[in-house]
Amino acid sequence: MVWSNTRDKQLRERAFQVIPNGMYGHESVAIMPDDFPQFFARAEGTRLWDVDGNEYIDYMCAYGPNLMGYARPEVQSAIFDQLALGDTMTGPGPGMVELAETMVSMVRHADWAMFCKNGGDATSIAMVAARAYRGRKKILVARGSYHGSAPWNTPGMSGIVPEDRAHIVYFEYNDLDSLTKAAKFAGDDVAGIFATPFKHETFADQSYVDPEYARGVRKLCDEIDALLIVDDVRAGFRLTRGCSWETVDVDPDIACFGKVIGNGQPISAVLGSNKVRKAVESMFVTGSFWFSAVPMSAALATMKLVRETDYLEQLVKIGTLLRTSLDAQAREYGFSIRQTGPVQMPQILFDDDPDWRFGYRWCQLAMKNGAYLSPYHNMFINAAMTEADVAKTLEATGAAFADLKANRTTLEPQAKLSVLKRLMAS
Numbered sequence: 508m509v510w511s512n513t514r515d516k517q518l519r520e521r522a523f524q525v526i527p528n529g530m531y532g533h534e535s536v537a538i539m540p541d542d543f544p545q546f547f548a549r550a551e552g553t554r555l556w557d558v559d560g561n562e563y564i565d566y567m568c569a570y571g572p573n574l575m576g577y578a579r580p581e582v583q584s585a586i587f588d589q590l591a592l593g594d595t596m597t598g599p600g601p602g603m604v605e606l607a608e609t610m611v612s613m614v615r616h617a618d619w620a621m622f623c624k625n626g627g628d629a630t631s632i633a634m635v636a637a638r639a640y641r642g643r644k645k646i647l648v649a650r651g652s653y654h655g656s657a658p659w660n661t662p663g664m665s666g667i668v669p670e671d672r673a674h675i676v677y678f679e680y681n682d683l684d685s686l687t688k689a690a691k692f693a694g695d696d697v698a699g700i701f702a703t704p705f706k707h708e709t710f711a712d713q714s715y716v717d718p719e720y721a722r723g724v725r726k727l728c729d730e731i732d733a734l735l736i737v738d739d740v741r742a743g744f745r746l747t748r749g750c751s752w753e754t755v756d757v758d759p760d761i762a763c764f765g766k767v768i769g770n771g772q773p774i775s776a777v778l779g780s781n782k783v784r785k786a787v788e789s790m791f792v793t794g795s796f797w798f799s800a801v802p803m804s805a806a807l808a809t810m811k812l813v814r815e816t817d818y819l820e821q822l823v824k825i826g827t828l829l830r831t832s833l834d835a836q837a838r839e840y841g842f843s844i845r846q847t848g849p850v851q852m853p854q855i856l857f858d859d860d861p862d863w864r865f866g867y868r869w870c871q872l873a874m875k876n877g878a879y880l881s882p883y884h885n886m887f888i889n890a891a892m893t894e895a896d897v898a899k900t901l902e903a904t905g906a907a908f909a910d911l912k913a914n915r916t917t918l919e920p921q922a923k924l925s926v927l928k929r930l931m932a933s
Contacts, residue, residue, distance in 0.1 A: 510875045514558045518546045532656070533570060538925045540871035540882060550577035552891040555879060563879035564896050564903075566853070568887035571741055574767035575812055576891025582770045585808035589801045600800035602807060609810050610768075610778060614749045616758035617778035619787070623797045626740030627655025629763035629775040630701070632792050634659065636761060636779065637699025637734040639786040645693035647700040649680035651708050654701055654738050680706050681716060683723040690727060699734040700724055702759070704742040704751030705848060710883045710929050712856060713848025718755040725757045734783060740765035740775065744813055745822065745851045745887070750778075770809045774802035818890035826850030826888040828897050836901060840908035854885045862921035862930065868914075869907045876903035883926075 522545075523529040528537065529545075536543045544557035553576060555565035565573070575582065593600070607620040623629055634646055646659075654660045658671035674696075678689035680703070690697055702724055706714040728735040737759040742751045743766070750762045760783050765775030773796070779787060812818060827850045837844045842865070843858035857865040866882040873880050878900045880886060911918070921927060 508560065508562075510561050511559050512542055512544060512557070512561075515544050515546055518558060538883070538923065538929075540867045540874070542871060543874060552576045552578070553889060553893075553896050561877075563874065563877055564892075564900050565879045566886040566888070566900075567879060567881060567884070568889050569771060570884075571745075571766035571887050572769070572771045573887070573889045574744065575770050575809060575818060576889050577771065579770055579809075579812070579891070581812060582772075582805050582808045585804040586772065586801055589804035592800070594801040595796055595799040599798035600803065602800055602803040603798065606803050606807050606810070609807060610764075610776060613810065613814065614762065614778050615753055616750060616760070616762065616780050618781040619779055619784055621777045621787070621792075622803065623775050623777070623792075623794060624773050625655070626738075626763065626765035626775055627657050628794065628797075629740060629765055629777050630654040630736075630738055631657050631659070632777050632790075633701075633734075633736045633738075633761045633763050634699065635790055635792065636777075636783055636787050637736060639790055640698065640734055640783050641732060641786075643696045643698035643733070644674040645676050645696045646674060646698055647676050647678060647686065647689050647693065649701070649703065649706075650677040652680060652701070652703050652706075652738075653708065654703075655740075681714065681720050683720055686724065686727065690731060695731075697731050697733040699736050699761075700728055701736050701738055702752070703738050704746060707741060707848060707852065707854070707885050709885075710933055712845055713852070713854045713885060715848070716752070716755060718757075721752055721755045721757040725759075728760070734760040736760065737762045739763060741885075742849075742852065743767065745819075746849055748813055748819060768809060769802045769805040772802035772805035773799075774806050776806075812890075816890070821890045821892075822851040822888045825892045825894070825897060826853060828894060829853065829888070829900065832897060832901055833904060836905055836908060840905075840912045842908060842911065848885060851888050852885050853888070855880070856882075863926060864918050864921045865911055865915075867921065867923075867926070868918060869904070869911055872907035872910050873900075873903045876906045878903035880904075883929075 519529055536545045546558045548556050548558050553564050555563045610620050611617045658667050676689045676693050679685035705716045737752050739751050739762050743764040747754050761779040830846050830850050845856045847854050870880045870882040
């Protein structure tokens with residue numbers, strides 16, 4: 508099948524008439540290479556089909572939620588069974604209690620669980636909990652880290668007023684000295700410190716957390732009686748079967764989970780220790796669809812797979828194969844690439860590519876040959892991926908490398924102003 512995007516273009520033209528900018532949020536392809544599809548028709552396993560019928564091996568996994576493979580039969584069965592009984596009802600189903608029991612048993616620091624819909628819901632609940640804990644205001648956040656699109660931390664500043672961030676104090680990630688200075692600046696008003704499992708920002712190399720830094724954050728929180736909050740929305744259950752900072756033997760007071768826990772169903776979770784239970788019980792947080800039964804059934808089925816299958820080992824195996832194969836392929840064609848962070852969440856950037864023309868062209872060509880990759884955002888491996896998927900991906904990336912090599916000296920400079928602005932700001 509010859510790649511085409513006629514239907515996608517038609518939908519984009521219609522969307523511009525009735526949707527601001529034609530699309531909004533992180534799933535807008537405005538900043539992606541030209542011709543990347545905006546609209547999709549279906550997904551199954553490792554595959555994604557756009558509205559024009561083009562098939563891709565999907566390394567974005569819906570920006571994370573696809574952990575076990577799209578439409579995983581065990582999860583689909585749980586969804587359909589519960590849907591026949593009811594979904595959003597006047598109260599939650601019994602699955603809410605079972606899911607809370609299940610997740611508390613799986614996550615080392617957790618004594619209780621609350622459920623919501625999106626990662627931003629979970630991190631905002633955690634922020635409120637931290638302030639309710641000792642009646643303090645200041646929240647310490649690593650500069651550039653993403654914790655959702657609420658006014659207190661959205662990367663876009665339009666419509667945001669200084670009061671929205673009046674009590675947010677920034678520090679540099681993985682830098683205990685910077686964190687200590689931020690805490691000193693906030694004085695005796697520190698409510699909580701947010702931490703991501705590792706540094707995974709867009710348009711940048713990923714970097715692992717320094718275990719000494721993680722232990723230092725825990726120690727500082729204990730000393731000033733503030734809450735340590737790990738934002739595991741993106742990495743939770745992809746790096747380990749519990750909270751990601753368990754890998755460095757550090758337990759938070761609260762951890763926020765999302766994306767994968769329902770394998771694509773809209774559900775997120777806040778898991779905390781008894782230390783903060785009383786404060787959480789004093790809060791009022793809610794949402795019309797937070798208690799829906801279908802996503803909770805999907806989450807129960809997903810957590811069963813997390814506990815009982817080798818999904819995590821499969822993620823590491825396939826992620827490692829992809830990384831080593833791409834390194835070799837890049838060298839074969841005379842390019843140097845940087846692959847950073849955990850193999851389950853690959854980030855691939857080109858060396859000697861100051862305006863990102865190589866990375867953007869490479870991803871565009873790989874996409875048109877059947878591999879959906881991102882030039883600026885970390886990607887995701889899912890448990891349905893096989894060695895055959897990697898082999899097919901390498902066919903697509905090989906064709907892209909060959910084109911780059913042939914046109915290296917004549918490739919047009921980066922033309923996307925949005926990309927150039929991001930690069931100038933970094």
